[in-house]
Amino acid sequence: MTLPPRLAMPSVLLLGVLLAGCASPCQRIDAELRQLNADTIRDPAMAGDGRYRSRFQELAAQSVEKGCLSDERR
Numbered sequence: 278m279t280l281p282p283r284l285a286m287p288s289v290l291l292l293g294v295l296l297a298g299c300a301s302p303c304q305r306i307d308a309e310l311r312q313l314n315a316d317t318i319r320d321p322a323m324a325g326d327g328r329y330r331s332r333f334q335e336l337a338a339q340s341v342e343k344g345c346l347s348d349e350r351r
Contacts (some may be wrong), residue, residue: 303340306339310333310336
């Protein structure tokens with residue numbers, strides 16, 4: 278069964294939200310860091326206006342709080 282194009286995108290987004298709920302906090306942070314880097318490649322102005330640094334610092338702090346950088350989670 279194929280969905281019409283206008284229904285396919287919301288379905289993909291819903292699937293992403295559902296799968297994100299199953300991810301560990303460290304996996305979520307890692308995915309957000311990858312997305313931040315991709316967004317910065319698409320919009321290089323992010324690096325100069327402080328958006329990249331601000332979001333990176335927040336995600337780095339979350340990764341420390343959740344213990345994502347330690348060997349314990351492996």
